[in-house]
Amino acid sequence: MKKIKWSVIGAGGIADRRAIPGLLLDPRNELVAVMDMRPEEAERVAKKYNVPAFYSDAEEMLKTEKCDAVYIATPVFCHYEQAMLALKYGVNVFMEKPITLGSEEGEKLVAAFKEKGLQLTIGYMMGYHNLHVKARELVQSGGLGKLNLARMQFSCWYPEIPGAWRQKKAMGGGGCIMDLAVHCMELFTSITGEEIAEIKSFYATKTFNYEVEDSAVIAFRSESGVLGHIDVNFNIPDACSIAKLELYGTDGCIYAENTLSQVEAGKLKYIYAPQGGYDAAQDHAEGMAKTYYGKGGNMYTKQFKAFNKLLGGTPDYTNAERAVRIQKLCDEIYQ
Template sequence: MEKVKWGIIGCGNVTEVKSGPAFNKVENSELVAVMRRDAGLAADYARRHHVPKWYDNADALINDPEVNAIYVATPPDTHELYAIKAMQAGKPVYVEKPMGRNTAECQRMIDVSEKTGVPLFVAYYRRAMPYFQKVKELVDSGLIGDIRFVHISLQWQPHEEETGKLVKTRWRVDPEISGGGHFHDLASHQFDFLEYVFGPVKYASGITANQAGLYTADDITVANWEFESGVLGTGSWCFTVSREQRQDEARIMGSKGQIIFSFFEKFDITVITEKGTEVFKIPYPEHVQQPLITQIVGELIGKGQAVSTGKTGIRSNLIIDMITGKA
């Protein structure tokens, strides 16, 4: 493949800034078509982002001869369907995270990729972002010594559409669409990155509950896990606290110090050792998925290898299934 010509299935909010524009900014890459079930919204996206073609039918985009790679950016309930259709059509797939609603869906996608020989990538883009690369570099450097444990604390207030003030159900808290709630959506990023840094998780368990009753999905989770390396992990996630209690913090504790960072909201990385405290400030790129998309394009044209594939992407689903008792 000399040039990757992308088609997007599901040109919703995630594609506006995080990913969509990056396909035209990466060398040897071009966004040539988009699809959304609402024809008016598809046409509007194509117009605003200067995309030559738009569709309101996924099959039409998949079968477009000018499209040679597919980005599946729909909610998780259709990831498997569209990814498999695209791979069966011989077109590499880049699928949004979480990869599927559960481990079984992810495995079926991997099976088709292996059977067809068509590459499958997953949008766990933190693996390629400079901020998170720095966290990994600091761990690998041995600066904080042998790693003892990791702790995650993610506490957010409910979205306004979840408080009853607006009569609307967000798909992220509809398990039939998302596979779970905010824990499934956000912790998937966290566990993927932690495995990238520390290797495979061999055991995980947890307790989940719906305390506030704002929606059908669980709204609180506490968990613990163990990496094959012997590093331990604990975490708590609650999505029904006040705005004043909002927290997004991860701590990596070592024998000689600790690293404090944020998965979603801050640009600072704090390193504390016996020598003192050092702070690294690394802003996110304008399009957060661009570094990973660059790697994927490189692999597809034979000039590199991407760090997030179907085989790595399934792991977050497996860990979450273990924690929620579905594994």
Template structure:
């Protein structure tokens, strides 16, 4: 197998531990270049992570002959621009989640990659993490029987930064596509797509209850999977504590697990209640990166593609549509 040489566009916090080292530690993978607009920060990252090249211009990195594939780790507002840039240079693309500002941009990215004959992968890394593969194994083992419905509850406290009006990009819709829902709920919705299949029907309502920023901070939704399984979810980002859980209920038992918190999953059925540990790897994206490297070398397929991420983007768009389109009934 050949070594896939990676270049990173945008070497911010997500690349420090979650992803960056994974490109160096995965088999047949190497990180050879990074790009950040600030020269000092780009050089600092490269030196700390033993990366031989650094750039301040994305086009220079993409056109570097030593770069075989490009990982885009900027905020969502620039994902489409950089993905199309890499595709036109015939470089495979791996882009952070959420995939783009909206599903229209996702479709444009897929089209550009298809036109240039390059694959497109998205960093919904729970599809490859051992802990979440274990969840899938338990569900598919029949331990809880035929699946009837799934419930998600996710709420978190507003940060002091948000309370002080120092708004992170994650709650600025023009940069993030929406609020924390797009950043955090996307993980759950994408994993449920992986676990239970595509969602065919969606209803949702979003609002801003806290008034700390313009984006939505509360979303409630219901959906039906193609399999007939039904789901509901509530996401609140101005609550009194941080909590996150999903419960899958079947006709023989239930399984509860967290998307974002390292807690044991809890299996309940006729055999009683059992806790099963969910252990995260040191670099959470490394297992998914390995599947991408393998696919680029002609061995297997990565589970997280532009097409699967597009489905998640469409679901999120539909759930917040009334909030951003202001379709609420007035003067009734």
């Protein structure tokens, strides 16, 4: 079995918490080096996962280690330059969401990867959740009839933290829209196969004393006319942050709870109830209902497996181009 040689840029955050453990669950992956701008973090992560080399300079690592791919998990403002640096050294890139601070940089990045024929993939892992795969099957096989309405809610408690890059506009590009709503936008497209054509939002920094928004209500319309809304907040206590994903069609609906997550958890209720005529009693008689559960798999392992399949073959920019379109929607909201 040929191993895929990986390195990591930005090893201390989500890389350590979720992505490296997910990567190493697949024996095809070999982690040869990690880099973090904080040398002690690079060393700590290297020791934790038995990685032979660690660096505090990304260029030195890319130059020294001959890797097939690099996983970039740094703050958003670093993404463009670090992905371009990897490209310079001929390394395929798997980079965390959102792609870049704005869509212009994202477009340039995708064009540069296309020109060199290297793979660029952005880490929208939630599409790999078994319940989102189920939702995709149900919607795309017509199990909801004609789709009319989408509704998503995603939140957490994120108070002021001194030095936090996500709380600075120039470093994160925005607040809960850039951090949470982008996942909802990506899931809408990946589940329904429909692009968001038009978007509007009210957003505010209501609770906390930082530069970026801590609350947003987003309304959108898809290409085929599905109407949707997304609520994202940084100011709802974690215990009350029950993530929701709902899709309603002419013949049925999907109601998923706590599936927008870093773990493959939560549940999804599917109701199939084609109605026909008007029922004046509106007694909400249930149709055929079935509940599915998260299987506890690892979405990070699955996203890296999908990426590995593309290496050595024809690059696929579907995911990166979608990430740029999501960035355009964010740009529109902030403008």
